Amino acid sequence: MAQRTRTASGTRMHKVVVLGECAVGKSALTMQYVRHQFVDYHNPTLExxxxxxxxxxxxxxxLDILDTGGLSSLATRSIRRQYLRGAEGFLIVYSVTDKRSFAELDQWLTLIERAxxxxxxxxxxxxxxTDLAESxxxxRYxxxxxxxxxxCPFVEVSALNRSGVDDAFHELVREIRRKEKIEQFKLISESQEESRLSNTTKHRSKKSIKARSGHRSSNVVCRAWRKLCSH
Structure with missing residues (x-):
């Protein structure tokens, strides 16, 4: 499970990773979100x-955003597992102009699952x-x-005209928050259940002690009565 972190000022920090095949536009998407710039070329081997x-x-x-390099070799993927284990969320990216990048998503999903x-x-x-509509x-279906x-949520984006860029990252933040709320609810529920079981056990224990005490008192009375009757 990823660690929850905060900055020195107390602001909640989310570690997120942008995954996908080479040339699907991961870096363009990230740069447009972070710097409001469209970059049409980026070294695909860089992270x-x-x-x-x-x-x-x-x-x-x-947001602490890792823009992964595009190489999809098993060796590179193995190195990235350290990032996958520490991330709180993922943007899983494919290009609407590249059917292969869509088909290859299964491998990335498997990689996340294993990590x-x-x-x-x-x-x-x-x-x-999505700006390359003719290609x-x-x-969308x-x-x-x-x-x-x-x-999970689905967003189509264009890094060129910035359409959907903020939505993609902000939806991921909302998903992280939803998971945190679910975890908090589970913790509260488990704590309440443990408290209920503990109280039930204590109650049963008190009843048992009371019953044994009553039984002993009854025996004492019976013995005293028998002794009185024998005189």
């Missing part, structure tokens, strides 16, 4: 880390490059269906 403070639903947070095992990690499915190869299967 960069960025931070940005933002307000989501009137709450200030800081996190039974931990349910907040995620958002992101279809990028679209993955329909296909993206929505996969997101429904995964049980």
């Amino acid at each position: 960069d880390e960025y931070t940005r403070k933002t307000t989501v639903d009137d709450i200030l947070v800081e 996190r095992r039974y931990d349910q990690v907040p995620s958002v499915l992101v279809g990028s490059k 679209r190869d993955v329909s 296909e993206g929505e269906q996969l997101a429904a299967k995964l049980g």
Whole structure:
């Protein structure tokens, strides 16, 4: 389970990772969100880390964003497991112009599952490059269906015109918060159940002691009565 952290000022920090195949627009998406700049070229082998403070639903947070490199070799993926284990959430990105990048999502999902095992990690499915409408190869319906299967939000974005960029990251923050609330509810429920069981055990113990005490008192009375009658 990922560690919850705060900055020196007390602001809640969320560690998130942007995953996906090479050239799907991960870096363009991240740079547009962090710096409000469109970058049409980025070295696909680099892994960069960025931070940005933002307000989501009137709450200030800081995002620590890891933009992973695009190489998909098993060796590279193995190295990235350290990031996967520490992340609180994932943006899982494919390009709507590249059917292969959509099909390859299964491998990335498997990688997350292996790294996190039974931990349910907040995620958002992101279809990028929607500005290239004439080259679209993955329909919005296909993206929505996969997101429904995964049980996560779905956002289509364009890093070029910034459409949907903020929505993708902010939805991920909301998913992280939902998970935290569920965990808090479970902890409270478990604590209340433990308290109930403890009180029940104490109550039964008191009844048992009282019953034994009553039984002893009854025996004393009977013995005294028998002794009196024998005289």
